[in-house]
Amino acid sequence: MVQERQLQGNGVCWSLRLWSATVISILLLSTCFIVSCVVTYQFSMDKPNRRLSELRSNHYNVTCFSEGTMVSDKVWNCCPKDWKPFGSHCYLVTRGTSLASWNKSEENCSRMGAHLLVIHSQEEQDFITGILRTHASYYIGLWDTGHRQWRWVDQTPYEESAT
Structure with a gap:
């Protein structure tokens, strides 16, 4: 009887260790996933700001123009100084x-x-x-x-x- 209880106790111990390892693994994977999401979000949010600062560093003066005749139809575009606008593009x-x-x-x-x-x-x-x-x-x-x-x-x- 004593041996049977010891064997059952060892089985419970191994089962508990397996579940603990599983829970820890899931927590680590979840943490990695959350960190990667935050990093990706930061890079994607920084990209427009980086692009804007690149444009500012390359082009100090810009000329803006609008297309369309009515206020609701107007689309504003900006081109660096000395660049020629056509449609939504700028040409130098x-x-x-x-x-x-x-x-x-x-x-x-x-x-x-x-x-x-x-x-x-x-x-x-x-x-x-x-x-x-x-x-x-x-x-x-x-x-x-x-x-x-x-x-x-x-x-x-x-x-x-x-x-």
Whole structure:
């Protein structure tokens, strides 16, 4: 009888240890999950502020304009000084004298929080050709990913029929 009670006591002890380990594991996993949620939230909330501060550091003066005729239809957009607005985008035509490569040009744009030109419509293409010098050369944000798979630098696919 004494041996049976000892065996039952050992079984209860092991069962209690197993449940304790399970509860501790669940608590640790829950804590990790909550911490990761808080960190993710902080990064996502900080991103717009970081983007705004990047724009402020790159562009001290901005010009704002509105589209639409009625107050309810107006959409305000802002472009840095000397940039040209069209639709919801801003364009800067650089007339540098150096012969930078395509990669270097894209890198320069990236430092300003921008990218090389991406053409979304025929209207946009007409606007762009209207502000460019006729006999000058310019880079655009179109690149070949391999085997004539053209893509824009903003990762949109190139549609030959669109422009």
